[in-house]
Amino acid sequence: MDLKNQVKLFLKSFFLPSFWNDQGMQNIGFLFCLDGWLTERLKLDGAKLKEARSRHLEFFNTHPVMSGMVLGVTCAFEENRKAPQAIKRALSSSLAAIGDRAFGSILRPLGAAVSLSLCALASGWPLPCLAWLLGTSYLCLYNWPALRIRWSGIAMGYGLQEKIVMTLSEKGWQRKMELARRFGFAVSILLVMGFAWMTRRGDFAKPLFFVAALFVLKRYYWSAARIHAAAIMVAILLGLGGYF
Amino acid sequence: MDWFLITLPGLCLLIALVDLDAMHAGQFMLARPIILGPVLGCLLGRLGDGIWMGILMELYCLETLPLGHIIPPNAAVAVGSTMMLLSAPHPLAAPLAFPAGLSLGHLFSRVEAAIRRRRNGWMRSLEQLIATGKRVPWRLWLAKSLGIHVLAVGVFLYVAAMTVNPSLDLLWQWAPSEIRLGFEKAFEWAPWVGGTSLIYVFRPK
Numbered sequence: 426m427d428l429k430n431q432v433k434l435f436l437k438s439f440f441l442p443s444f445w446n447d448q449g450m451q452n453i454g455f456l457f458c459l460d461g462w463l464t465e466r467l468k469l470d471g472a473k474l475k476e477a478r479s480r481h482l483e484f485f486n487t488h489p490v491m492s493g494m495v496l497g498v499t500c501a502f503e504e505n506r507k508a509p510q511a512i513k514r515a516l517s518s519s520l521a522a523i524g525d526r527a528f529g530s531i532l533r534p535l536g537a538a539v540s541l542s543l544c545a546l547a548s549g550w551p552l553p554c555l556a557w558l559l560g561t562s563y564l565c566l567y568n569w570p571a572l573r574i575r576w577s578g579i580a581m582g583y584g585l586q587e588k589i590v591m592t593l594s595e596k597g598w599q600r601k602m603e604l605a606r607r608f609g610f611a612v613s614i615l616l617v618m619g620f621a622w623m624t625r626r627g628d629f630a631k632p633l634f635f636v637a638a639l640f641v642l643k644r645y646y647w648s649a650a651r652i653h654a655a656a657i658m659v660a661i662l663l664g665l666g667g668y669f
Numbered sequence: 670m671d672w673f674l675i676t677l678p679g680l681c682l683l684i685a686l687v688d689l690d691a692m693h694a695g696q697f698m699l700a701r702p703i704i705l706g707p708v709l710g711c712l713l714g715r716l717g718d719g720i721w722m723g724i725l726m727e728l729y730c731l732e733t734l735p736l737g738h739i740i741p742p743n744a745a746v747a748v749g750s751t752m753m754l755l756s757a758p759h760p761l762a763a764p765l766a767f768p769a770g771l772s773l774g775h776l777f778s779r780v781e782a783a784i785r786r787r788r789n790g791w792m793r794s795l796e797q798l799i800a801t802g803k804r805v806p807w808r809l810w811l812a813k814s815l816g817i818h819v820l821a822v823g824v825f826l827y828v829a830a831m832t833v834n835p836s837l838d839l840l841w842q843w844a845p846s847e848i849r850l851g852f853e854k855a856f857e858w859a860p861w862v863g864g865t866s867l868i869y870v871f872r873p874k
Contacts, residue, residue: 530870553716650742665847
C-alpha cells in the first residue's frame with residue numbers, strides 16, 4: 426500500500442467509533458474509513474460502488490486500535506475482487522477480544538500503575554513537575570504501542586491478507602499480555618504497600634486487612650463506585666453509633 | 670458573575686471537546702481523569718486537588734470497559750464535574766464533590782445511550798443514499814456526530830454545575846455532623862478502594 430493511502434486510512438481510523446449505533450455498531454464508521462479507497466483508489470462507481478458499499482453496511486465491531494488490520498485486509502480483498510465479509514467478520518471479533526484485553530484491561534491500567542509509581546518515587550518534586558510526569562508517562566506508555574499497532578496494522582493486513590490470522594497467532598500475544606499482567610500486578614501491589622507505608626508509618630496490618638476485605642467485595646462484582654456508596658453508609662452508621 | 674458567564678461555559682466546552690477523544694475521535698487517552706484532572710486543576714488554580722481527584726477518579730473508572738453495548742460511566746464528565754463543584758463560587762467539600770462527580774459520570778452514560786439510539790436512524794438514511802446512488806455527505810455527518818456529543822456534554826455539565834452545586838451546598842450545610850463525617854471517612858478510604866481496583870484488574874484469571 427502506498428504511503429498516501431496508508432496515511433488516509435490511519436487518520437480516518439481515529440473516527441471509526443464516531444458513528445457508533447445500536448444496530449450495526451461501527452459499520453458506518455468502517456464504511457467512512459473505506460469509502461475513499463473504494464471511490465478514489467479502486468475508482469468504483471455505479472452498481473459496483475453500490476454493491477461494495479452495501480457489503481460494508483453489515484454489523485461490524487472491533488477494538489479501535491486493532492481496526493487498522495481489518496481495514497488493511499479489507500482493502501486488499503476489495504482490490505483483488507474477493508469477498509471480504511467472512512474474513513472481516515472473523516478478524517473483527519478475534520481482534521476485538523485481543524484489543525480489549527491488551528489495551529483496555531492491561532495497558533490502560535498498567536499506564537496508570539506505572540505513572541503513579543513514578544509519581545510516588547518523585548513525591549518530593551513540585552506539583553507542576555509531578556502533573557507533567559504523571560501525564561506524559563501515562564500517555565507515552567499507552568500511545569506508543571497503540572499508535573504503532575494502528576499504523577503498522579494497515580500495511581500488515583494489506584500485505585498478509587488471510588495469512589494475517591497465522592501471523593497473529595505466531596506473534597505470541599497471549600504470552601506478552603500475561604507478562605504485562607504479572608508486571609502490572611507486582612507494580613500495583615508495591616504501590617498499595619508503599620501508600621500504606623507512607624500513610625500508616627509501617628503499620629501494614631490494618632490497610633492490608635482493609636484491602637483484602639475490599640477484594641472479597643470485588644469478587645462479588647462490586648464496582649468501586651458501589652463500594653464508595655456502601656462506605657458512606659457504613660461510616661454514617663458508625664458515626665451514629667459513636668464509633669468515631 | 671464571571672464564573673457563570675465565562676469560566677463555567679469555557680470549562681464545559683473544554684471538557685466536552687476533550688471528551689471527544691474518549692471514543693469519538695482519537696482515543697489518545699486525553700480524556701482519562703489522570704490527564705484531565707491535573708489540566709483542569711491547573712486551569713482552576715487547584716493543581717493539587719486536580720492531581721488527587723484525577724488519580725482517584727482514574728482508579729475508580731479503571732475496571733469498566735466500553736464493550737459492545739456497555740457504556741461505562743463517563744470518566745471525563747465525572748472528573749470535570751468534580752473539579753467544577755470544587756471550584757464554584759460556593760465550593761463543595763471534596764468528600765461530597767467526589768461522589769457527586771461519580772454519580773454525574775454514571776448519569777451521563779444514560780445520555781450517551783440515548784444519543785446512540787438516535788443514531789440508528791442514520792443507518793436507514795445511509796441505506797437510502799446508497800440505494801439511490803447519491804453522494805454520502807461524510808464530513809457533514811462526522812461534524813454532526815461530534816457536534817451533538819460536544820453539545821450534550823457541554824449542556825449536561827453546565828446544567829449540573831448550575832443545579833447540583835447550590836442544592837448540594839445547602840444540603841451539606843443542613844446535614845447533621847454524623848452524615849458529613851460519614852462522607853469524610855468514606856473519602857479517606859477512597860485511595861484504598863482505588864488501590865484494590867487496580868490490584869483487582871491485574872488479578873490472575
